[in-house]
Amino acid sequence: MSSSTETAQGWLRPEELDDVRDRVPIVYVEALPVRVDHLGAVERVGLLLRHRPDGTFSRAVVSGRVLYGETIREALWRHLSKDLGPEALPQLPTHPAPFTVVEYFPDDGRRSGFTDPRQHAVSLAYIVPVDGECSPAQDTLDLAWLSPGEALMETVAADMSGGQDRLVRLALAHAGIAP
Amino acid sequence: MSSSTETAQGWLRPEELDDVRDRVPIVYVEALPVRVDHLGAVERVGLLLRHRPDGTFSRAVVSGRVLYGETIREALWRHLSKDLGPEALPQLPTHPAPFTVVEYFPDDGRRSGFTDPRQHAVSLAYIVPVDGECSPAQDTLDLAWLSPGEALMETVAADMSGGQDRLVRLALAHAGIAP
């Protein structure tokens, strides 16, 4: 696919990336995959399940870096395709504005409540309806489709890190759903 | 379909509606149907073509009243299905907030620039990607799919009334497209 060629220049060797991460905020995109009914109302929220080294698992939304030369739409498509598989058919938003911007800092000192030990990341967050079949790839164990009520439960939040449980709450609120 | 039964109570006789229109603002929904590429970017804008009594035609976005007891999502679905046909497969937004609110007044005195001789209408406007086949029904002559550049042309604006040409511009701006 042409977009991989176009963005190939954006890839960095690990040591290059580490170097950059100490100097500037890194642009991220995050997407909450959802299943909607025919009226557009959210019925299910998709959370990725991943193994942790200690044998437990963690839950996460789709998330990743925007590469040099890559558009936000291309980055969203790339990360969604990687995490949900090539048949997921994500419906990217028509508007460029995210529903929220999450600022991850290496420490809690900034008190944004969102942390990422690797970097200062500025993350543009979107809700993305997904119509097709999802087959989690790579390092993803599974994709769990939860009802909005389940996604808001404390026990689910406990499996998420860096504040992503709160990102899920912000996303559902944007969709009109509050606990 | 159950929703038609549920909302049946919302229908009013013409004289009832006229009576209400003199007393309160009327809730409307408006939708700009769009064709998008796989990255969600707007490729085409759908405008309805209708005959005018004088033999010319006018262009319009999908627009209609919200009935008593009807949700906004149901009203959007009903008007889109009526104007684009039952196979249009509109993808309603996951969020309840419109990208703009248009206030139509019977006269120019309020200087909103949006007018409707019949009523004071408060209209919630949405961009709606449409995936399926469209077969304009009822009083609609045709549905024209224009490029964003064409939709922004003065000659197209001249065929729209009440300020709807400006609504199209606001919608495209929300999608990141400016003249």
Next chain:
Amino acid sequence: MSSSTETAQGWLRPEELDDVRDRVPIVYVEALPVRVDHLGAVERVGLLLRHRPDGTFSRAVVSGRVLYGETIREALWRHLSKDLGPEALPQLPTHPAPFTVVEYFPDDGRRSGFTDPRQHAVSLAYIVPVDGECSPAQDTLDLAWLSPGEALMETVAADMSGGQDRLVRLALAHAGIAP
């Protein structure tokens, strides 16, 4: 002030309003007053306190009808001035789009979770920073400024009716604050 003359035609006698309320959805505006720091971050949330007939009190956001011939901005200003006093200096948003739309139905049958026994109301909701001195007027007992954390507490939610506690949660989420 000229706007009161202009909107005077919008007032209805109680029996007229009852009549209309049975026929069409009624347009409302709702505003969550907030105190912000110099960077725009929400520090305090303003909730109105009102006596209930049974001696207890209820909490509410600023809320009211949009009159015939009145703009949304005028309606917001009128209700904020009435509830917070003439010195509140509310900073109305520059954009017409609300952060959410709340649909109140007379019964729970629509399962929106928002109810209003009097009517079907479509309410455009805004967050409004308030800079000046507030002196609650009319039927309002007091205005309580709560921290976002306090506003999200269950005990506070229990004092709100019709689902307004959830509206507060949706508003705080829009401001980037999740429980």
Next chain:
Amino acid sequence: MSSSTETAQGWLRPEELDDVRDRVPIVYVEALPVRVDHLGAVERVGLLLRHRPDGTFSRAVVSGRVLYGETIREALWRHLSKDLGPEALPQLPTHPAPFTVVEYFPDDGRRSGFTDPRQHAVSLAYIVPVDGECSPAQDTLDLAWLSPGEALMETVAADMSGGQDRLVRLALAHAGIAP
């Protein structure tokens, strides 16, 4: 002020910045300063005037980089204070979501229509009402307050570069104002 100490680590030597700019997209904030009436409607748009080496001048919105460790709100405040002076009293938004995201690329190849020869920048754009007195500082010649109609004129657009004239149009559309 403490924030300058906190963000001091974010400053980079020119050669460091050049190095980073070749590797990752750079996070920017942009703000369109506006004067609003008491109902929040935009009355004037503030554009910075700067000398060009050739003796002509250019117009621009407030714009600048987000530093490592700096929040978006802090970056907005810093750039607004620098460009409009310390008495401008900008009213930063209560919500973190920008009204649009602009993607600047070094070449036109990406066809975003927004270009920046120095870098790939991802810019979060906000409308910021400004209440106080503005005294443009540093390299800014002047600050011109234009009516929305003037700001949308072709002759004004011709004085802006990189596509910022279109950013002004997107901002005004968000405020409900279309040409």
